[in-house]
Amino acid sequence: MKLYTQVFLSILILCLTFSCNKENMLLTEGDMLFLKHKGASMPVLVRGNFDSDVIILFLHGGAGGTAASHIEDFKEMVEPEYIVAYWDQRHAGSSQGNFDKDDWTIDLMAEDMQMVINMLKRKYGDDKKVFAMGHSWGVILGTYYLLDQENQLQGAIFSNGSHSSEHEYSARLDYVHDFAQEMIDNGIALTEEIKVEGETFTSLEQVVIWTESNDPIDSWTKLKILNGLVNAVFDYVQETYVQPNSDVTSGVSSSELRFQSPYNPLIYRINLLRTGQLINNFNNETSIQEFYDFTTQMGDINIPISLIWGKYDHIVGLEVAEDYYQVIGTPEENKELTILENSGHSGMYRENIKFSQTLIDFVEKHR
């Protein structure tokens, strides 16, 4: 290769390298706070309307998810109204630090949540009213916080998470049974056989029979089979009932999140994998979110609660929301259940406008 070509290519590569390093709004807007607590260094990206006296604290799913992917869910409608704090929980998302895995319990995570609220009040003022916004696992964590810690929340918005494994699996069993039967009635067959836990399912009729003869789900083996059978109906439900596109019109691109944001996709994946191994492990039959039940204590919860639920959730069905609504001690006038008719597990993304407006109306009523 000619020397000039070599030099030209070298300079071109240098220019391309530097041109990759640009900034965007995730790096410039709002504040980046870190809570150091018992070995973990947890990032809390705080964005939105800093003139507001309301802070929405987002509790992401997982366990082991990230708040980063939900920025686009709140950016358009909620951030202009309130301060929104996107907290990456211990060993999740872009959380850093190091701690003993044996210390990692839901009690510690509820304590982390209390510290995050303390930090937000310290930074933005004691008079700020904090509402938790929990999704999926974040509902378990938020509910546990309300039962375990001295409450500092003004209210909570919970979406497609659970308080009782019995209700969660019962709803999932119904989801598989009802839609498998509906597919049979519509002349739709199983597209490929399902093998799980040594059992083989070659038809939807077999799926229906299994669900009818294995109620309730009370063992790990049954739970693993049930989770496998969700695949028999999931695509049908998504295509038939769930709106294909999101209402979000100005999202955050995945390349922005990966390369020009406070987040690191590689670390997120490793954190997720490791969280799956340590505290959410189906294979080892150890998980802090399986076979639990807060029902008997939930009469003590009396803060305003809004439940906003995707109707066609294959993980945490509507039955869970209906039971949650019934068992909390919150007075009737301070609790509400809103159904997102065209959504599955992530209603805040699918029906973003309805979700956001419901959230805003609830906060305005109870702030």
Added chain:
Amino acid sequence: MLLFFSMNSLSAQTFELPKFQISLSYFGEMMTHGGIRLGITTPISQTIKDKGEEAFINKGWLVGGYVTYYKHPRNHKGLMFTGAIGRQRIGKNGFQTSLNIEAGYMLSILDGEIYEWNSSEIVEADSRGSSHVVFGLNGGLGWNFGKKTDLPLSFMIQPHFYFQAPYNTIIVPRVALETKLTYKLK
């Protein structure tokens, strides 16, 4: 610049790996979390294979020391002191490859406002950082301009794959891309 290169475009007849080379690099953790890296290397052994007509292939083992700083905005700043040992090959036309193992110390400093519980209340904390061990592999491709000219420079693109420990109950892998200019000391 091209004039400068053309003036130096002389055939180097007895090319050897220099006793010391210093390097200055752009170091991008995840490619876009930019930083700078300074290094010095020296060969511990080298062979020169004569291919005839003034064409030589150089192969050698090199050891080096590096200081690396990068910043992942709103995440952390990394400062690394590392040592490396690796194999380098320079072809007869100046095409250069290398493969190195590297290990050392890393100081990781959170990039944001830090708070902690001091047993009675939440307070702002300092950002003194946390200590880690880093170890990994990197390899490079590029050109050694000194092979065909008197210009004492080489250019390499060098992907890094390394681990940081301890991190969140175990270790964490990281990737980086280094764009390196090396200067041959006399």
